[in-house]
Amino acid sequence: MEGVAALGEFLRTCRTGMSPAAAGITEAPSGRRVRGLRREEVAQLAGVSVDYYTRLEQGRHTSPSDSVIDALSRVFQLDAAARAHLADLARPPRHRPDPLPPQRVRPAMQQLIASMTDHPAFIVGRRTDVLASNALARALLTDWTRLPPRHRNYTRWVFLDPQAREVFLDWPAVAADVVGTLRFYAGRHPDDPRLAELVGELTIKSADFRTWWNAHQVHERTHGTKHMTHPAVGPIxxxxxxxxxxxxxxxxxxxxxxxxxxxxxxxxxxxxxxxxPSVAGSSDRLERG
Structure with a gap:
C-alpha cells in the first residue's frame, strides 16, 4: 500500500497543492499552466537539483537526508505531523519477519477508564482499533462490545455506520481528520496487512473516504473539540x-x-x-491484532 511510490505520491500532492504566492513566487496568471508549483521551482526553493527532486517524485530515489526533508518541509510549509510523515516515508523499507502481536489493554487501565463515570473514555490502538471503552463512551458513540471484533475500529465506524453522521454535528471535519490519522499511521507502519485490508474496504465502500485518502493529508490527534448530539439528551x-x-x-x-x-x-x-447505572463500573475488554 505504501511502498516506494508513497513518497513520490506525497510529494506530488504537496507540490500541486502549494500556492505559488504562498511559496513567494510572483507570476502573471497567464504564464502558469500547471496547478501548484513546478518541479524546478520546488528544487530551487529546497536547494537541490531538478533531477534529484524529479527522482524523488518518481520513486527512483527513496532515502533523502534529514537536511533535504527539512528543506522540503519548509518549502511545502508542513506542520509537525506532516513533516514526521514525510520522514517516515523517506525511511528505507523495513521487512517485518513476524506479524504484529495482538494488542491488550492492561487491567489497571481497564479499571481506570471504568471508574470515570462522568467522562467518556476509550483506548485506541493500531490503525484506530478501539481496544477498550467505558460505559459513557459507549452510550455517547456506539457500543463497541456488540460489534464483531473486526468491526471495532473507530475509522470504520465513522465512515460505514450512518449513526456516526448523526452523532457528529461537524462530521466532515471529524471524518477528514480521522483519515489523516490513518494516513499518519500508514507512513509509520507500511507493512501492516490489517491496515491495508481496512483501507481497501473503506476505499471500496465509501466515496468520502476515497477522496480524503487520495488527498494524502496527515493529522495527528492531540487535543481538540467535538460538537456532538445524542437523541436522548441533545447537543453536547x-x-x-x-x-x-x-x-x-x-x-x-x-x-x-x-x-x-x-x-x-x-x-x-x-x-x-x-x-x-445499567452497566455500573463496567468496561469492555477487547483484544485486537
Whole structure:
C-alpha cells in the first residue's frame, strides 16, 4: 500500500497543492499552466537539483537526508505531523519477519477508564482499533462490545455506520481528520496487512473516504473539540485530550470533558445517569491484532 511510490505520491500532492504566492513566487496568471508549483521551482526553493527532486517524485530515489526533508518541509510549509510523515516515508523499507502481536489493554487501565463515570473514555490502538471503552463512551458513540471484533475500529465506524453522521454535528471535519490519522499511521507502519485490508474496504465502500485518502493529508490527534448530539439528551460540545500511554506502544487514551456549568455538562451528566447505572463500573475488554 505504501511502498516506494508513497513518497513520490506525497510529494506530488504537496507540490500541486502549494500556492505559488504562498511559496513567494510572483507570476502573471497567464504564464502558469500547471496547478501548484513546478518541479524546478520546488528544487530551487529546497536547494537541490531538478533531477534529484524529479527522482524523488518518481520513486527512483527513496532515502533523502534529514537536511533535504527539512528543506522540503519548509518549502511545502508542513506542520509537525506532516513533516514526521514525510520522514517516515523517506525511511528505507523495513521487512517485518513476524506479524504484529495482538494488542491488550492492561487491567489497571481497564479499571481506570471504568471508574470515570462522568467522562467518556476509550483506548485506541493500531490503525484506530478501539481496544477498550467505558460505559459513557459507549452510550455517547456506539457500543463497541456488540460489534464483531473486526468491526471495532473507530475509522470504520465513522465512515460505514450512518449513526456516526448523526452523532457528529461537524462530521466532515471529524471524518477528514480521522483519515489523516490513518494516513499518519500508514507512513509509520507500511507493512501492516490489517491496515491495508481496512483501507481497501473503506476505499471500496465509501466515496468520502476515497477522496480524503487520495488527498494524502496527515493529522495527528492531540487535543481538540467535538460538537456532538445524542437523541436522548441533545447537543453536547466536548473537549478531548489524546494521551499516549508510554508503557503500551501504539495505544492512546481519549478522554472527553465539558466546560463546568455549561449546557453540555448538564446534558452529559444526564446521559451518564441514564447509561452508567445499567452497566455500573463496567468496561469492555477487547483484544485486537
Amino acid at each position: 460540545t466536548l473537549r478531548y485530550e489524546a494521551l499516549s500511554l508510554p508503557g503500551d506502544p501504539d495505544q492512546t487514551l481519549f478522554l472527553y470533558t465539558t466546560d463546568p456549568g455549561s449546557r453540555s455538562a448538564d446534558n452529559l451528566r444526564l446521559l451518564a445517569l441514564m447509561a452508567v
